[in-house]
């Protein structure tokens with residue numbers, strides 16, 4: 001689906017990212033069950049548990065990598081705490097949350113470029129969230145207050161925060177090798193996520 005937020009200038013790294021991940025996005029989008037007729041609340045909870053089992057270790061890997069560029073503010077963009085609060089709102093106890101399986105096949109984060117590739121995927125996913133949010137609200141009656149805050153994690157600031165991220169990416173000096181590393185990390189993030197969701201049996 002395409003509904004491009006207002007973007008004036010598309011920096012080369014973003015052009016490369018789009019060219020390098022468009023197919024992976026389409027393939028994953030097709031298999032995610034958000035629009036499936038069989039998606040009920042228990043299936044949504046299983047899906048969000050699987051999301052949490054990916055976002056939590058991946059965000060921890062970013063935090064612990066010491067490769068996040070010093071001028072990039074990661075904390076306000078972390079999403080695992082919101083997924084955790086959603087799962088609690090959906091009835092999981094702290095104990096149950098603590099024993100959820102976590103993905104251990106993650107992109108290797110070894111440079112600022114790999115951080116930015118991972119972040120492109122995690123930040124870009126907030127755009128689709130705006131569509132998914134409406135679907136889950138109307139289908140399951142779940143919204144920000146009762147278990148679906150993750151799908152609307154930046155709320156009205158979604159477009160602005162995406163443009164801020166793109167501007168950050170675009171103004172960071174990068175040579176061709178770094179651009180390739182950014183794209184490779186984004187591709188690996190998509191494929192690790194898909195493989196993980198498949199192993200959790202939440203994909204179509």
Ligand code: HEM
Nearest residue numbers: 001002003004005018029032034120121124125127128131
């Ligand atoms: C059924 C699920 C999904 C739908 C319907 C969906 C839909 C969309 C839409 C409509 C956009 C473009 C928004 C815009 O430009 O204003 C978008 C962008 C994006 N989505 Fe998804 N998405 C889904 C799942 C995901 C997932 C699971 C990920 C990654 C974990 C993801 C990553 C991205 C990225 C990186 C972009 C930015 C592309 C760019 O403009 O450079 N999406 N998505």
